[in-house]
Amino acid sequence: MNPIQVGLMGIGVVGSGTFNVLKRNQEEIKRRAGRGIEITMVADLDVARARSLVGPNVKVVSDARALITHPEIDIVIELIGGCGIAKTLVLEAIAAGKHLVTANKALLAVHGTEIFAAASNQGVMVAFEAAVAGGIPIIKALREGLTANRIQWIAGIINGTTNFILSEMRDKGLGFDVVLKEAQRLGYAEADPTFDIEGVDAAHKATLMSAIAFGIPVQFDKAYVEGITQLGASDIQYAQQLGYRIKLLGITKRRFGDLTKGTVDGVELRVHPCLIPSRRLIANVEGAMNAVMVQGDAVGTTLYYGKGAGSEPTASAVIADLVDITRLHTADAAHRVPHLAFQPNAMSDLPILPMSAVITSYYLRLRVVDETGVLAKVTSILAQSNISIDAMLQREADEVGSENQPAQTDLVILTHDCVESCMNAAIARMQALPSVLQTIVRIRKEDLA
DSSP, X not given: OOOEEEEEEOOSHHHHHHHHHHHHTHHHHHHHHSSOEEEEEEEOSOHXXXXXXHOTTSEEESOHHXXXXXXXXXXXXXXXXXXXXXXXXXXXXXXXXXXXXXXXXXXXXXXXXXXXXXXXXXTOOEEOGGGSSTTSOHHHIIIIITXXXXXXXXXXXXXXXXXXXXXXXXXXXXXXXXXXXXXXXXXXSOXXXXXXXXXXXXXXXXXXXXXXXHTOOOOGGGXXXXXXXXXXXXXXXXXXXXTEEEEEEEEEEEEOOOGGGTOOOEXXXXXXXXXXXXXXXXXXXXXXXXXEEEEEXXXXXXXXXXXXSSHHHHHHHHHHHHHHHHHHTTSOGGGSOOTTSSOGGGOOOOOBOOGGGOEEEEEEEEEEEOSTTHHHHHHHHHHHTTXXXXXXXXXXXXXXXXXXXXXXXXXXXXEOOEEXXXXXXXXXXXXXXXXXXXXXXXXXXXXXX
């Protein structure tokens, strides 16, 4: 049987890795796929550079549409990135009847509903293992390996840049800005790291996992997104004293409403810094590594760990998608694994819950005047808001008072679970106390039991 022919749009870091791994492991891949898989055409604006990477036997063009319309190309790989020209080319490739492999999490998180619908209408597959957590096969695990389960929640360290920064801040006691510069020097962070440090990249990935886990449309615009730029080294150290580590987590949970409490069914979808008990395996994922925890009703807790980025780890996921499509491209479309795990006509309309309706526990740090009665006022406000305290840490005054400047200290509180709207109201009341001197720091906490 002749090899299946693949066209590659964009031969940057991941594209060159895909070409090299596919060529290096060609025989092993052929044994698994049942036929050869060859990249026979590459589209890249830098034609000379692309030719130097792929050699004389691969056709290189500057216009991706020449690749899309080529009659012998069966699968198109999109590694251009972004939501601009990439979206246009992806939809044109689908319209041309080409199967698609992409690592473009932003494109799918924002426009996935449109893209998956177009692919279903054309009877072609869209595979995107490489869009989430690089070389970790989390999409296949959610779509296939855990298909017997009702997924209850997912929590993941799914951005290596932020995990590296937080690991360095904890280990070396350095501030965010200092560690960010080091991450940029080492190549872990881009020159413009906004998408990473503000949580946007992680939110794209969490959106895709949420859709697969719960059979809902991709809804990035409804995700709550908070980055790590406001985290202080002192909070990381306090967390460690209390037996926790701080990680940027992408979290999605299935929530069941309670009519007696006025809550409704829905899905939590959020990205933010989070305290995790140090004894959890995921709390000990360091540097630029990724890890995803999935809780299913039948299987319990599973953990997936590995490199979340890089040329060949991501190429591993791209090629796995190529193999899947090669095995299934002649199968009737109704017998293939659905794009989002659930059959298109069985998708749910469960709402994404607003952040105010999220239930979790909290770390609070208050900079207060070191005087009698402050603690009583703070705990009274929490009690009146039906928020119970789990643990507390109060430092001795670290600034000597004077007639004009009273002594100050940090008051650190861990709470039990409560609704975010109740915590918002309590923080507003505490912030109004004259004895609270700075903006209250609030970091959410997840036990992940």
